[in-house]
Amino acid sequence: PPSLFGDKQYTKLLFIGNTAFFINFSNLFIMPIILASIFGISPAGVGMIIFPGAILAVIVGPFIGRMIDRYSSLPIIIAGQLLLLSGAILFAFFATKHSYFILAIYIFASIGFNALSSSVSNEITRILAPEQIGSGIGLSQLIQFLGGALGVTISGFLLTAQQNMPFESMYRNIFTFYSFIILLAIGMFILYYKNAKQKKPGIS
Numbered sequence: 001p002p003s004l005f006g007d008k009q010y011t012k013l014l015f016i017g018n019t020a021f022f023i024n025f026s027n028l029f030i031m032p033i034i035l036a037s038i039f040g041i042s043p044a045g046v047g048m049i050i051f052p053g054a055i056l057a058v059i060v061g062p063f064i065g066r067m068i069d070r071y072s073s074l075p076i077i078i079a080g081q082l083l084l085l086s087g088a089i090l091f092a093f094f095a096t097k098h099s100y101f102i103l104a105i106y107i108f109a110s111i112g113f114n115a116l117s118s119s120v121s122n123e124i125t126r127i128l129a130p131e132q133i134g135s136g137i138g139l140s141q142l143i144q145f146l147g148g149a150l151g152v153t154i155s156g157f158l159l160t161a162q163q164n165m166p167f168e169s170m171y172r173n174i175f176t177f178y179s180f181i182i183l184l185a186i187g188m189f190i191l192y193y194k195n196a197k198q199k200k201p202g203i204s
């Protein structure tokens with residue numbers, strides 16, 4: 001329903017969720033390229049390096065859910081954003097140093113993405129009226145996957161535009177750009193947080 005876009009708090013959450021998927025899909029697109037082009041790792045080896053971060057995110061999922069129930073979505077949203085930001089900054093400086101750095105850093109980024117996506121969805125159900133939750137979550141998921149597709153597209157463009165640069169500089173620039181995107185999302189969350197305590201369920 002178009003009326004959903006009349007809720008400024010809801011649209012802020014859409015942006016935050018969009019950036020979470022933007023960063024996560026971008027990481028999943030860039031990491032195999034780094035591992036294959038710089039370190040010469042086979043596809044099976046790439047999978048084994050990415051696997052620990054993915055499985056740990058699944059393992060901590062129930063814990064994140066309990067944290068949301070106990071402390072509400074808001075602190076989990078900012079925690080997820082800070083983990084994603086830390087991952088992007090660490091990737092910028094260490095992704096081309098050794099494959100084990102990618103393995104370790106992606107654990108932070110993967111858990112951050114899990115925490116952020118779960119808490120954003122929970123917060124959406126909190127601020128919308130019951131009859132709006134179904135369409136609100138559906139639209140949120142659509143926007144999130146569009147964000148993932150956009151992240152891969154822009155990452156590919158950045159790789160092409162910098163193909164004549166040294167690997168270290170090229171990937172540092174890309175992850176620095178990711179950091180800027182996350183900072184925009186953190187700024188949006190700050191705006192959201194200022195109004196969250198006063199926001200009532202439903203469209204204002």
